[in-house]
Amino acid sequence: MTTPLGRRLVTTVAIFGLMAVGAIVLAPLVGSTSISLGRAFDFHVPFADNTDAQIFFIARLPRTLAGALVGAMLASAGVVLQGLLRNPLATPFTLGVSAGAALGAMLAITFGWSFAWLGVPAAPAASFIGSMAAVGVVYALARARHRGISTNVLLLAGVTMNAFFSALILFVQYFANFAETYRILRWLMGDLDISSYEPLVTALPLAVVSLAVFAWLARPLNLLSLGPESAETHGLDVTRAQRAAFFSASLATGAAVSVGGPIGFIGIIIPHLVRLLVGSDHRIVLPASALFGAAFLIACDLVARTVMAPIELPVGVITALIGGPFFLWLLVRKR
Amino acid sequence: MQVAEGGLVGILGPNGSGKSTLLRVLSGTVKPSSGRVTLDGADLARQPRAAIARRMAVVPQETHLAFDYTALEVVLMGRYPHLAAFEIEGPEDVAIAREALSATGTLEFEDRPFETLSGGEKQRVIIAAALAQVHPRALDVAARGSQLAARGAQVAAHGSSAEPRDATCDPRTPVLLLDEPTAALDLAYQLEVASLLRALQEQQPMAIVISTHDLNFAAGLCRSLVLLKEGQVIAAGATEDVLTPDRIRTLYGVEADVHRHGPTGRLVIVPTGRSPVGAKP
Numbered sequence: 189m190t191t192p193l194g195r196r197l198v199t200t201v202a203i204f205g206l207m208a209v210g211a212i213v214l215a216p217l218v219g220s221t222s223i224s225l226g227r228a229f230d231f232h233v234p235f236a237d238n239t240d241a242q243i244f245f246i247a248r249l250p251r252t253l254a255g256a257l258v259g260a261m262l263a264s265a266g267v268v269l270q271g272l273l274r275n276p277l278a279t280p281f282t283l284g285v286s287a288g289a290a291l292g293a294m295l296a297i298t299f300g301w302s303f304a305w306l307g308v309p310a311a312p313a314a315s316f317i318g319s320m321a322a323v324g325v326v327y328a329l330a331r332a333r334h335r336g337i338s339t340n341v342l343l344l345a346g347v348t349m350n351a352f353f354s355a356l357i358l359f360v361q362y363f364a365n366f367a368e369t370y371r372i373l374r375w376l377m378g379d380l381d382i383s384s385y386e387p388l389v390t391a392l393p394l395a396v397v398s399l400a401v402f403a404w405l406a407r408p409l410n411l412l413s414l415g416p417e418s419a420e421t422h423g424l425d426v427t428r429a430q431r432a433a434f435f436s437a438s439l440a441t442g443a444a445v446s447v448g449g450p451i452g453f454i455g456i457i458i459p460h461l462v463r464l465l466v467g468s469d470h471r472i473v474l475p476a477s478a479l480f481g482a483a484f485l486i487a488c489d490l491v492a493r494t495v496m497a498p499i500e501l502p503v504g505v506i507t508a509l510i511g512g513p514f515f516l517w518l519l520v521r522k523r
Numbered sequence: 524m525q526v527a528e529g530g531l532v533g534i535l536g537p538n539g540s541g542k543s544t545l546l547r548v549l550s551g552t553v554k555p556s557s558g559r560v561t562l563d564g565a566d567l568a569r570q571p572r573a574a575i576a577r578r579m580a581v582v583p584q585e586t587h588l589a590f591d592y593t594a595l596e597v598v599l600m601g602r603y604p605h606l607a608a609f610e611i612e613g614p615e616d617v618a619i620a621r622e623a624l625s626a627t628g629t630l631e632f633e634d635r636p637f638e639t640l641s642g643g644e645k646q647r648v649i650i651a652a653a654l655a656q657v658h659p660r661a662l663d664v665a666a667r668g669s670q671l672a673a674r675g676a677q678v679a680a681h682g683s684s685a686e687p688r689d690a691t692c693d694p695r696t697p698v699l700l701l702d703e704p705t706a707a708l709d710l711a712y713q714l715e716v717a718s719l720l721r722a723l724q725e726q727q728p729m730a731i732v733i734s735t736h737d738l739n740f741a742a743g744l745c746r747s748l749v750l751l752k753e754g755q756v757i758a759a760g761a762t763e764d765v766l767t768p769d770r771i772r773t774l775y776g777v778e779a780d781v782h783r784h785g786p787t788g789r790l791v792i793v794p795t796g797r798s799p800v801g802a803k804p
Binding site: 463468 | 550552603604617
C-alpha cells in the first residue's frame, strides 16, 4: 500500500529542502575570489575588516537568495499554470506571461515610476499587472474551450503573446538611453546580477501571498486534473479555484520577473522532474517544485558566473540551453 | 421525474435529445432555465457545492486526467467534499477508498497509474471514486442519529408548474448519476458495468440515474425509464410500460421488436429497420 500522504510530504520537503538550503549556503562560497565559510561566519573579526564576510553577505548572498526566490516562484507558478490549463506544457515563459511581466517591469524602470501600489513598489507591481494581462488572455482562451486547452492552442497562444510583448518591449527600449539599454538587454535575457537586498525585499510580499494561495490551491488543482465539470461535481467551487490560480500564478511570475527578468524554462523543467520523482499530487508537487526550483536556479547561476569567468553570463542563457532541448524532448515524447 | 432510494432510472433518447443536459441539471452543474431540482426536498441551487457532492456523485462518459495519478489517488479525490480546507485524508478516508476499490473489483490496481488502465477498468475506478465520494464519515453518521434510518432518499426534478412533493429522506442514501457510462466500452465491459451497478444496488440502496444510448442495456438494468426527445419527456414510467415499439419509433424513427428473453426474463429490443418516411409516430 502507498505511504500516507503526510509522511510522503515530510520526506519530500526534507529532501528538497536540504537541497535548497545546501545550495544557498554553498553557492556564495564559489566565485572568482575563493572565500571560506568559517571565516565568513567568524563574528570575532569586525565586519568592516572581514573581506570574506563582505563578499559572502554583500556580493554573493543577495544574488543567491535572488536565485532561490526566482527559482521557487517560477517553478511553482509553472505547476499552477499547468494545473489551471490542464496541460503539462504550460509555463510562465512559454505562455508569454513572463514577457508580459517583463514589459510591466520595463515600463516602470525606463520611465522611473516611483509610485507604490498597496505598499508594493512600482517595478514588481507593474510586473504583476503585466503578467495578469498575459494570464488573462490565456485563461480566457482556456475558458472559451470547454474541454481544457489543447497543446496546439497553448503553444500558438504563447508564441503570439511572446511576439506581441517583445514588440512592445523593443518599443519601450527606444525611450531608454544607451547605458540603460545594455543593462535592460542583460535583464531581458534573465539575469540575477544584483548586489543589494532591496529588489528581494520589494518582491517578497508578492512571493509570500502567492505561496499562501498555492498552499490552498494544491488540492483544488488535483481535482481540476479531472476536468472542470468533474471537479465541480466533486464539490469544488471551480470558478473560485481558477481565479485563485490565475491570480497567484500572476503574482509569483510578477515577483520573479521583477527580480531576475524573464528567465525561461524553470517552470517546465522543474515540475516535470518533480512529477517523475514524487507523482502528481499537487500537495507534494508544489512544495517540492518550489524548493527544487530554488536549488536548480542557484546552480544554474553558479554555472553562469563561473563557466566563462571572469565574464558573467546572464543565467537565462544557461536555463535556455538546458530548457530548450528539454522542452522539445517533451513535445516529441507526448504522443 | 422522481428518483427514490433503490431507484434505478434510465434516460433514453437520440443524440441531442438532452440526456446529458438533464443529468447536468440534476447534478446542479447547469441551472435549469425553468423548474427546479430538489434533493431531499430542498432546492439544489440553494445547497453548497460540497454538501451536494457529499450526497451525489457523477460518473462521466470518459475521464482523461491532465496528470498521472494512481487509481487510489483518483478514488481519494472523491473524499474532497468531506475534508476541511487544509485537511489531509486520514486513515478512515483511505479505508473508505480501498473499500470502494474492492467493491468495484479494482483494488488490485490501486497503485497503478490511472492512464495505464483499460477503458473498462478506468470506468470502474471512476465508479469507485463516486462511491467513496458519497460515503459518509462515521462521525457524521453518528451525529445524524438513527431516527432517519427508516426514511427514503429522493432526488426530483420538477417542471415549472409542479409543486415539489413533500419528500422525507435519509441523508445517507447516495445518489449516483451516470452519463452514458458504457458508450466508450466494448461489450464485455458494458456487461461488467451493468452487473456492477446491479450488485451495488443490492449491497446498499442508492438512487441511480443513468443515461444511455443502448436500449438493451437500459432494458436489462433499469426499473424505470424516462424517454427524451428534443428536450421533451415523451414518456416516463416502468420499463415494461414505457419501452414499446411505438415509442421506439417515435424516439429514433426505427422499427423494433420488443419481447421478453426466455432465460433471463428481460426485455430485448431488436431493431428491424428504419421506419418508412412519413410514418406516424
